[in-house]
Amino acid sequence: MIYEADIIQRKKLSSMFENIDSTIILSCLQGHMGTAWVDDLENPTVAQITVGIFVFYAGNPHTKEAEELLYNLHDFTLAIVNDDTWKDRIESVHQGSIQKFQRYRFEKNPDHFDRNYLQNLLSHLPKGYELKKIDASLAQEPSLHELSEDFICQFQSIEDFMNRGVGFAVLHNGKVVCGATSFSVYNDGIEIEIATHPEYRRKNLATVTAAALILYCLDIGIYSNWDGANMESVLLAEKLGYILKESYDTYFIDTKVKE
Template identity: 70%
Template structure:
């Protein structure tokens, strides 16, 4: 049997997840967003943290409760673990229902992000385009919401996002064509989410909107953490000054397949 963790028990999970280098884990452990489940509320030996579609597992993967946790998933899941034993358990339980791929982790060092270098990218905004900080009017607009549901979906509401999160958009002909937001928040920063409309890609817009968000974070003493989903994201991060650290395995699981 598994149990949902309440706020008072979060600290018990900190040692279990210390080997997973993710600010999204910190978002939960520091009380900002997400949920967790364990096998035992007093002395947990296996645990799950879920923030949106990201799901992290730690502890003993051999228990029957681990199998329960591995089925306690959103409809679409990106699962991340820190051992081959966990990977084998995922592949066994979700045989035929998962795709295994690499994500790309970067060093979390603000000294790598040179504000003067990043500021230079803002001057390349094409004529007819406008950068705007995301407010409630933009966030409630259909072009913003259609671009990516992950911009604000980890927050309780759009108002909650405006209060606790941060984001920038580029507007063209009255529509949001690219945006960069805080996918999640933790004590010392955010995890970045970026999306660009397919018709507006390869124009340098993602670089510009990401630069705006990064500069805002640095100006406010927050770290803009970057975790790449593909090679294009990796190259953009390097262009902005991030230093690549390592690849790691991620499992896309279609739980309802």
Template identity: 35%
Template sequence: MNFYKVEDTHIIRSLFKNVHQTLIQAYWQGKIGIAYTDNLLQPSSAFINIGCFFFFAGIPNSDILRFKPKEYSEKYAIFIPTNEKWHILVENSYPENFEKITRYSFCQNTTFDIEKLQSMISTLPQDYQLQRIDNKCYRNIVRSKWAKDLCSNFASYSEFEKSGLGFVILKNNVIVSGASSYLVYDNGIEIEVDTREDERRNGLALICCAKLILSCLENHIYPNWDAHNQQSLKLATKLGYKFDRAYQAYVVWNF
């Protein structure tokens, strides 16, 4: 079965009318992402790919679930089905290759406690340095296995400098934690955060995120958060985010 790259986003918009994740906004605004459908004139099934995320909508179709676009080179993906029939089809299409996970979204009108965020930043240990992501940091991040997603959706530092925003913590001049814009859309970003494994549970992610959120607020940008797991949910709650809902997704391996 053939699938066709979508150039005019309007042709698939109705298929995704009940999909409300903020990641989708970046695609509709032409900031990032690709989409494919089964029919450019009368689409019945489609997916939108943003970073490692695939959103499926329309009539459930096992062929489109197995279709890997040439633009996507990773060996895994996160599938986000839009209804129960898509969920069942994912499990049937990748019976040995999926992990079902629960993700968590948050309310879009969070009012942050500025003093609390500033207090979090002040807990930075003496041997660590907090700084904005510059050209040198960007180059080190994209070469790092654990940190690359902090900047993976920006093809160059000039692109990140123009549209992105992020902060890292260094120890002995080596990046050990960071928080940045996974992607950007009009008046908002989607936050990506990670810490090197041996430096986790030291409060570094909290400090990076607090700094990033404050910088966003100063620039009239909303820092959206979508949690991948319980740890991310707890971190977001500490920062002041208000929980909205949980939803199911799939990590698909050997994609």
């Protein structure tokens, strides 16, 4: 049997996940968002953390509760572990419904950013486009959510996003065509979510929007973490000042395949 851990009980899981470098894990362990499930609330030996589409596992992968946790998923999941035995379990349990690919981590050091350089990037916004900090009105704009449902959905409401999150958007003819927001939050920062409408790419919009978000975070003393889903994301991150740390295995799991 598995149990959902409350905010106080999540603190017991820190040592289990200490070898997975992810601010999304911190978001859950620190009680900001997401859920945590364990085999035992007092002395957990296996655990699962879920924030949005991201799922992380740690502990003993061989127990029956571990297998139960491996099925405790949404329809579409990105599963991340830091152990070959866990990878084998994921590949065995979800055989036929997974795709393995690489994501990319970056060093977490605000000193890597050049404020003057980032400020200069803001001037690259093409004529006819408008950069705006996301306010309560813009947060309800349908074109923002059509661009990425992950801009705000980890928060309980738009009001919650306005209180705890942050984001910037580029508008063209009144529609959001690029956005960069806090996918998740943790004590010392945010995890960036960024997306550009396919018809508006190669116009420096993502560069400008991300630069604005990074500068804002620097100004208020929090870190804007970047985790790349592909090489295009890596190149953009490096352009902004991030330094690549490593690539790591990620599993896209489509549970509907087995239905």
